[in-house]
Amino acid sequence: MAQYSYTSLNNMASGGRGRRILLILVVPVFIVGLYYTYHRNMYSKPVGGSQLTFHHNVNISKHDETMSTVIKALYEPILHPITQHNFTDEDGDTYQLTKAPRFREKLGKKVLVLDIDSRPLTGPGQLMNEQLEWKGMRPLAAGMLSHYMYAQIHGYDYKFIRAPDYESRWGTWVKVPLMKEALKTHDYIVFMDSDVVFHYPHLPLEWLMNYWNMTEETLVMMSIDPDEPQNYDSRGNRYLNTGFVIAQSSKRTQNMFRDWANCPSNTRYKDCSRWKYEMFHEQSAFGNYIRYDYDRPEDIRVLPCVEANGCPQAVNRGGCKGTFVRHYWIDKGAVTNALGDQVMQYFLPRLHQMYQEPARENIVDAKGFRLDGAELVELTPEEQEAHKNENVKNQKDEGW
Numbered sequence: 001m002a003q004y005s006y007t008s009l010n011n012m013a014s015g016g017r018g019r020r021i022l023l024i025l026v027v028p029v030f031i032v033g034l035y036y037t038y039h040r041n042m043y044s045k046p047v048g049g050s051q052l053t054f055h056h057n058v059n060i061s062k063h064d065e066t067m068s069t070v071i072k073a074l075y076e077p078i079l080h081p082i083t084q085h086n087f088t089d090e091d092g093d094t095y096q097l098t099k100a101p102r103f104r105e106k107l108g109k110k111v112l113v114l115d116i117d118s119r120p121l122t123g124p125g126q127l128m129n130e131q132l133e134w135k136g137m138r139p140l141a142a143g144m145l146s147h148y149m150y151a152q153i154h155g156y157d158y159k160f161i162r163a164p165d166y167e168s169r170w171g172t173w174v175k176v177p178l179m180k181e182a183l184k185t186h187d188y189i190v191f192m193d194s195d196v197v198f199h200y201p202h203l204p205l206e207w208l209m210n211y212w213n214m215t216e217e218t219l220v221m222m223s224i225d226p227d228e229p230q231n232y233d234s235r236g237n238r239y240l241n242t243g244f245v246i247a248q249s250s251k252r253t254q255n256m257f258r259d260w261a262n263c264p265s266n267t268r269y270k271d272c273s274r275w276k277y278e279m280f281h282e283q284s285a286f287g288n289y290i291r292y293d294y295d296r297p298e299d300i301r302v303l304p305c306v307e308a309n310g311c312p313q314a315v316n317r318g319g320c321k322g323t324f325v326r327h328y329w330i331d332k333g334a335v336t337n338a339l340g341d342q343v344m345q346y347f348l349p350r351l352h353q354m355y356q357e358p359a360r361e362n363i364v365d366a367k368g369f370r371l372d373g374a375e376l377v378e379l380t381p382e383e384q385e386a387h388k389n390e391n392v393k394n395q396k397d398e399g400w
């Protein structure tokens with residue numbers, strides 16, 4: 001609970017003029033407080049009762065108000081340590097590493113967060129338009145901005161690649177050769193469809209790769225799809241979803257992506273050309289052929305649907321609620337709210353903490369008065385004692 005400081009409102013009792021004075025005072029005090037907390041002590045305090053502990057310090061120059069500093073100020077104090085053995089999610093569920101973490105240091109620019117699209121995206125509400133506002137933003141823009149923000153928070157590289165189209169294949173195929181290219185310049189790539197986001201932007205990829213057992217031999221990590229008839233391949237195994245891919249660069253990874261991209265030529269894999277246009281295109285090619293060809297135990301790490309696929313609205317689709325990685329195939333429109341979530345779940349506790357700072361003057365306790373017509377009359381000590389246990393009168397919980 002907050003410690004509201006009791007302010008005896010002597011001037012309030014005198015009516016409107018006093019209230020105006022109060023307002024005139026409160027506004028600058030609030031602004032000074034905002035400035036002070038932003039630049040100094042706010043980041044050093046742990047916040048109780050939350051999975052987010054604000055225990056780091058951020059050193060921000062008073063004169064640096066660039067957007068990247070704002071992002072740093074919001075997320076850096078609460079970054080989840082890469083080598084921490086556990087992570088507690090917003091529902092209070094705890095996830096533990098099962099072995100000593102392989103990744104112990106930030107990977108920084110060795111990681112590429114990658115968006116790939118062959119469309120111009122210049123229309124109203126789209127990412128490449130010069131103007132973009134919250135109102136009217138299209139879901140793809142929200143998704144890609146979320147990816148960009150994730151890279152900014154953790155210091156990863158980010159690229160949007162405007163891909164050329166294949167002459168004679170469905171559009172989503174372009175991601176295969178372009179992921180392959182990206183793996184020539186970066187040790188790790190994270191490719192996400194634009195309806196995929198990390199639900200906890202403060203949780204580093206290094207932690208997730210530790211948790212999901214990315215080893216030296218792992219080529220790619222992908223999530224399994226929900227247990228539904230359309231998600232099974234010709235051998236009766238469930239597809240892996242190619243909307244979220246973590247890949248590790250190696251010669252074997254290059255070969256795998258090469259074979260995948262060449263799959264529809266029917267040379268190495270018979271009848272793969274079927275998936276040039278047929279659903280689920282490159283995902284079906286991977287599911288029907290590639291994964292059976294690259295089948296060393298460490299080659300392909302299959303992530304649980306509940307953790308890396310779906311979203312809470314899709315929980316009845318095989319429990320795929322997207323604990324760590326949300327994939328909004330059920331409703332792409334929800335991506336905009338997801339981006340809002342990624343900011344608000346961090347912004348809100350900080351705003352609230354600031355609101356409740358002890359000894360602040362924005363919370364005024366007038367419970368030491370009683371209302372008498374238009375007047376506030378200070379209670380006598382005896383009256384105060386009598387009113388002590390009487391909190392609520394003529395009101396309902398958050399009602400009107």
Ligand SMILES: *[C@@H]1O[C@H](CO)[C@@H](O)[C@H](O)[C@H]1NC(C)=O
Binds near residue numbers: 057059
């Ligand atoms: C913050 O930055 C200033 C100026 O760069 C430096 O002198 C100071 O030591 C830094 N403090 C911390 C806690 O890093």
Ligand SMILES: *[C@@H]1O[C@H](CO)[C@@H](O)[C@H](O)[C@H]1NC(C)=O
Binds near residue numbers: 085086
């Ligand atoms: C998580 O790890 C921290 C630090 O090792 C430990 O103090 C805490 O008890 C752990 N929490 C759970 C729920 O395992």
Ligand SMILES: *[C@@H]1O[C@H](CO)[C@@H](O)[C@H](O)[C@H]1NC(C)=O
Binds near residue numbers: 211212304
């Ligand atoms: C990682 O390894 C642990 C222990 O062997 C296992 O329980 C867990 O399922 C593995 N995770 C993945 C994503 O393979």
